Amino acid sequence: MKILLLGRDGQLGTDLNEILLCELVPQGVELSSYGFEDLDISNFERLQEVINDEKPDLIINAAAYTAVDKAESEPELVALVNAEAPAVMAKAAAAVNAGIIHYSTDYVFDGSASRPYTEEDQTSPESVYGRTKLDGENAVLTNCNNALVLRTSWVYSMHGQNFLRTMLRLAAERDELKVVGDQVGSPTTTRALADATLKLVQYFILNGEFSDPVSGVYHMTCGGQASWCDFARAIIAASEYSDTRVLDITTADYPTAAKRPAYSVLSNNKLYDTFGIRLPDWETALDQCMQKID
């Protein structure tokens, strides 16, 4: 059994690499991991060559263009990385008989719902990032029938660039933070995502595939919901800067290049019903993450 991990040095890739090394490699699973400097997935010839040479049983793709606002000004590059590369990857995977785990986003929805989105709900992305990620989902599922697309949201960890690290940095400099309170979602740690992905990999090892009826899209986020302001307050309360005030502002007060969904809570029932996997609530996952912050 051989796993090819792409995007090894990103937030999620870092935790995936660590958990696969700790949990599966000692059991004889072979792991080949590539960061951006080893493989630019928008170099399609090289991407194909790596997959053909490695001949993995399973590809885990954590590589993506994730700078949501910057994406609005370079849509061609974003499409290459988030949509066209996954298509090439999925075709190459099918050619060597490999399965794929690919990640996507809550930003495929427009945020007009008032109850958690299911996998059956109509997508309607309103940003370049969301549109290209949706194209990537479709490309993976069209070109490889042995594939899981995992939509997650508000991803953070104790390493890398993310909302938690930004709040802690700002709290070290200021007495007061202003944070958007009218966007609601589910903050999700890379640790919770990596733990859940490990269970899916173990399913793959047992069953040899993700083919019908399990192949398809799944929502995978921590439980519960919060606004960015709720999330910031919980981060600050658990930090050494607990005296810092967090003020609630509106989306209109904090204009950004990319439009974000006002509500993007995802229902995780399909993941639980199919695989028996449930991620922790976001507050529990935050507590676990704060214990590891460097």
Ligand SMILES: NC(=O)c1ccc[n+]([C@@H]2O[C@H](COP(=O)([O-])OP(=O)(O)OC[C@H]3O[C@@H](n4cnc5c(N)ncnc54)[C@H](OP(=O)(O)O)[C@@H]3O)[C@@H](O)[C@H]2O)c1
């Ligand atoms: N972050 C979120 O809030 C969030 C929310 C929902 C879904 N997701 C999805 O979750 C997955 C993991 O996200 P993440 O937060 O771990 O993102 P991340 O930290 O930005 O990691 C993505 C990795 O891909 C690399 N990359 C970018 N362009 C590449 C290319 N052309 N070839 C190879 N590698 C390339 C990045 O390198 P550089 O850092 O050097 O660019 C980075 O190491 C992605 O599919 C993302 O769309 C993320």
